[in-house]
Amino acid sequence: MPKIDTSKILILSTDGFEQSELEFPRDQLRAKGATVHVATPDGENIKGWEGDGWGREAEADLSIADVKIEDYDCLVLPGGQINPDLLRVNKDAVELVRGFVKHDKIVAAICHAPWLLIEAGVAEGREMTSYHSIRTDLKNAGANVVDKEVAISNGIITSRSPEDLKAFVSKIVEEVEEGEHERSAA
Template identity: 60%
Template sequence: MTDQSPLASRKILIMATHGFEQSELEVPCERLEQAGAAVDIASLSTKDICGWDDDDWGDDISVDLLIADVKVADYDALVLPGGQINPDLLRVEDKAVALIRDFAAAGKPVAAICHAPWLLIEAGLAKGRRMTSYKSIRTDIANAGAEAVDEAVVTDRNIITSRSPDDLDAFCDAIIAAVVQQPVAA
């Protein structure tokens, strides 16, 4: 008997730190796990990280491993939740930016929502791509050389971008579709 889950035997990494948009981490995590994937959370420390929910701090999330300890070969995709605080803290961390570059260079899906495309800009992945984001950073995307559009989700080669929590269904569907097309990680 075979497992009919679309992401059976797949491993997905979510990279985040304090101030991640609560729903932009939790919803993809839940949807990917429901589709059969194993999901790990990587951060700057192994201590719990706290989300941002609407206009105040949200819930804590357990961290599985340090960003510095991630092996790209072990994962099938990388998901980057937004929020204003989370990507702003991560984009100044060399190991976080290098990890994003490494996933992209390996041809693995890299999915960024809301303000997380800031991380794609920092990693040098925006130029020449078609991307979307939260409306307040679309100028940043355009200034980085991308075609900035206002759409629920955009997939350009292995980079997936989305605007906001309102688009989480389309974002998760795009991640699942991209991972299904990839060879299984080691």
């Protein structure tokens, strides 16, 4: 059985991520011993969004093009309104999300990040939650939308907002320690 302290986790993000939704999982998972890398479209550092303006920078470890899915146990997708909106029109980012699902890796998306799951075509038939303003998008993509702090469906974890971050990270740890998740096709 895999353990969180031997796992490798990838966070995919770009500018405009919700500050806490990248930093909290990154820092909590690292504190539990996981190796956590941040991938950005070009491998450059990115700037978060906090409150009503730009926040702190997050250090990038690699570019999307340099990611090898087989090296990771889990993909974490932070929300914010800007970040997933930019990534869902980035062909390489969408293919990376689709690849993690195809390879039975855990995928965890919070807030507006389920937009990437919709764009990757993996929402249909799954129980999911999200930020309230994009729940209609999830419904239209065929997801069974629920309003709770964490929804899990065949290794895909979704949460609503920064208030759910503790439960979100706890579920990531639990799922990583359970191992790979075979999925029925969405």
